[in-house]
Amino acid sequence: MALLRATKWFPWLVLLCGCLVLSLNLGVRQSLGLFIPDMLNDTGWTAATFGLAFAIQNLMWGISAPIAGALADRFGTTRTLIGGSILYGLGLYMMGTSSTPGELHLTAGFLIGTGVGATSFPVILAAISRVFSPERRSFALGLASAGGSVGQFVMAPTAQALNGSLGYVATLGILAAISMLIVPAAFALTGKAEGNSPTATPDLGPQGLAAAFHEARKHRGFLLLNAGFFVCGFHIAVIATHLPTFTELCGLPRSVAAEGLALVGLFNIFGTLTAGWAGGKWRKKNGLSFIYGMRALVIIVFIFSPKTSETILLFSASMGALWLSTVPLTSGLIAQVFGPRYMATLFGIVMLSHQVGAFFGAWMGGIVYDLTGNFDAVWWTSVGLGIFAALVHMPIDDKELRTAKAA
Template sequence: MDDNPITNSDAKRPLKERLLNSQIVACIAGSVILFCSFGIRQTFGVFLIPVTKSTGWDRSTVSIAAGLFQLFWGLSQPFVVYFAERKWGFGKCIFFASACYAAGLFILYASNKSSGLFIFAYAVIVGISAAGNSFPVILATIGRRFPQQSKQQAIAFGLVSSSGSFGQVVFLPIARVMVVAIDWQLSFVVLGSIMVVVLPLCFFLQSVPAKPPLTAATVEKEELLDDKKVVIQVEENNKIQPEEPITEDTFSAPDIKTALKEAFTSPIYIMICLGFSVCGFHVSFLATHLPAYLQDQGIDPSLAAWTMSILGAGSVIGSIATGFITNYLSPRLCLTLLYLIRAILFIIFIFIPISMTTVMIFSCLFGFFWLSTVPLTTKFIGDVFGHRYLGTLTSIAFIGHQIGAFLGAYVGGLIFDKTHSYMSLWYASLALAVFAVVANFFAGEDPINFKRRGL
């Protein structure tokens, strides 16, 4: 979609072109795919105890599958985004990854006799495939359809990111019901079939040219044209034109080499990655071990599964809210406050006796900050380093997130098998939350003007 005002000529475009450039259609397609893919992978904690009881494996064996899944997901993310941005295009990458994702879930059906096959299918096949239909790829292709650093783009990031949390709300109780009704093996077949159904939506997420940022001399004004309400861009008469035109090249690196050099030598980017890794530890630890931890504390398994759904429900609201809040507060300050509140919630959860009431309250409150880091981190990186290589830079930051996720999933199971307690992991989560507060608070946030620096 070009940057000109909406006119009747847009209606004369071929339907295929209008669909590919449509902001609404892309947001819907991306939301549905994230809803299914993220919702399914968040159900793994529900399978932990059924799988160990059925196969006789210990928790560390199943936890290593969850941990390696997070690691393969993160390490493969930059390569997948590279092919999406520079080779195949976003649509083809999302389609191929989703198809392999479904295949990995089907293979899990036959893995009950071999822990090696279970680990390979879930960690390697599903893990690498998850890199192709997760937040960095889908948000990167959707972000191209909006003006860079615009309010609409921030809101779109929040809305689409919230669909992943909503998938967690829906799929966790469904997975619990399926495990009881048809066993864990057939449950994976059903989940794989769902991924096959959403494959056609990848067509609407194909690559389009990125829209440049709006100039400071434009405002939105609603007018009626040919009896249709349209939004046009008009220049304010009382504003002075900027000294140099603002284009995509102003706040985006001219090539991938420059983008990577600037990011890896920037304290801002390093702080973002460190803070994001803490989020990975928190989310993976809770998603993998919270249901089992609650069952160990005497909470009914069905209710334990519902706590994860409540976390997801809160995250839907939190992800949407952050899209609006970043129009008034910078992503840096939002992330600082987010991790501070997480730390306070961990303190309360550790020192208050466990009951169904305290668990539900913790889930409701913590849910608001569950995946809210994703749109905030994406916008933080885009505001500082531009959007031309946003997918690549976000995916590299996502490696840190997934390294933290690996530790949260695997170390949780390893420590439990040795100590029969998760308490040390709760203290570690608290300490890491405090670390993330410091990392984000002291990170800078000034955008890099690549043109002015001659890059």
Template sequence: MTAAPLGTLRRWSILGGVAILLSLAMGMRQSFGLFQPSIIHDTAITAADFSLATALQNVVWGVSQPLVGWLADRFGARYVMLSGVLVYAAGLAIMMIATSALIFTIGAGLCIGLALSCTASSMTMTVTSRTVAAAERSVAMGAVSAVGSLGLVIASPLAQTLISAAGWQVALIGFLGLASVMLPAAIFAGRADAIAIEKSDNGDQSIGAAIQSALGHSGFIVMAIAYFVCGLQLVFLTTHLPNYLSICGLDASLGATALAIIGLFNVIGSYSFGWLGGRYPRQILLGGIYIIRSIAIAAYFTFPATPASTMVFAAVMGSLWLGVVPLVNGLVSQLFGLRFMATLTGIAFLSHQAGSFTGALGGGVIYDRLGSYDRAWQAAVIVGLIAGAFQMLMNVRPPRRREAIDRGLPSAA
């Protein structure tokens, strides 16, 4: 079947499943920074160790994403997503019993990183794209990203409350409870495997040819490099903002509140950019996000942090947080179609995660060596402004083969 004949109930069950899956996977992952002060205090794990585990998580997520995408394109998304949920739960359990940097890194770095490649944005956006008609695709991805943002609103207050009342291990038990909800969500989302993709969407192109076409497309390369900066900025903030607030002498609960506000405003931002992406050039919107983010980071870190400035900063950043997801995935489908979308978005996401690695590890190393985050945020601002400018100039002309397919003509040999 195609997306059009899907019954309303079936379509909503799939979209609801991917939204819940994305919500909880990202909500828990983005709340891990709240655990840093307690874990450092109670174990032999240092700030640099925590940063390394987070950095490795992002590397594993990025490196495994193209392979996971290929598995989903080849064999279906359901088993990939279900496996990811189980690995996620295993990672949380290992983190809970960790007393050394090595064990913590296996759980938080290796397991969670692999699980995210199976349950987070690339997989859920691919399933969403296959479930709705082309005219509804951008707004649907924005809506799923928006609902997916609510996980941070749930996970960060839950984590901070349990950490304060009973300790960080109990908070991780709470996260295991959230992971159990991801199982039925993955089952419902996996019903998208029954939706057939029309052959005309990519002709008879092989996966190797699709990858070669993407890597030879200047616009795809520019988008992937700019995506690196996106990962750098966001993971630097989620990993180090709670510690930065602690250094500034602000209440520990402010970090959780800031993350919750990011999640809440992300609902508005993700849906809005999904809607806008169906009406205006996506590359311009993406570049604008990177530039405005950079200006907001510079404004916040230039002046002493206060509860009020932190709340305003969180609201601004939340509005720009996952708005990139429907835009990047929309550009990939616009340029290359749906047949190998999971694989190609996985390749772009590898660049994003290289940036995440740099943001997480670099922030920790700079702080440990200089005793300040100043050089870290300044670097994030500079590269963000550069990336935004280049992103706006991205080539959005589809490859010749794709243009020929869209026109119903024989593709060039």
């Protein structure tokens, strides 16, 4: 492996394997909402029961992300990914066999959430950021984020087709087996936080993890990034969890939801690539304000549009272009300000805020639907949060921290 690291193409191998892990991670995770209508019919449980399960999943994703980031920084990326993939696969298999709401909350909630968090963006993007120079880092992070969407584009229609022919129990077992492909890819994602990294910030100094965390929490921009990423998580959880139920509520075929989620993945590829490219040329915080403002506008147009198959698909494509385009800009901004050494931990903390937002998005959707029979309040809440996030990124100080202190 040391010989491989010395080769000029090793960063591209890391990028390729990182894309594969994120494709499996996100592709399987974003397809889980497709099973809710069938599980609702078979179990007789309420939408709030499933909303809470997915809310717990998102919360555990957020809690485990900084822990996994710290473990990756301390003990290495490969071990962290292997442990996370085992939890992910176990949770997927057991989700299909859950016979009580408590079991559903344990499997679909705790196990899957922890597994997803340990194999997601903070760990992968930190490994990638360590092997790319600052000049190429933003674009590489965009490629990795876009690569994750390939999985969603492929897995959503695949999961729907398998569910239609085999049922959700067998399909979740197949998805559990597919998720274990993370293990071989993990062996290319080696490394941990090192002060002598060739791509590290030159003047970082002998900074420890505790000092890095203390430094970040006092930085106003870091707190504002947390606030903005909370909104991102809320938006994504509402759509990924409740779009299948919403399309059925509109009297549309289930295939429309699967096609919509696939379009989210497809257009997210272009959105994240564009965001990664733009983040290398213009200020990342301005790009984030633009993305959140556009989300609010798209949702407003959707609210007042007739709910046809074409409208659902157009909405999905539009939101897909804005879906994970926040990730290369947010992670890139953290690496830009604080350096890449402890990016896994710091971005993991921001990811926790993202998943707290996702917790409320998933749970609120289920509660609102049970109480009102529609999702109107959730859509308007999403609009307000989008406007808030567009505004909150504007005052972020995005200067590299050591340079800012020396000025």
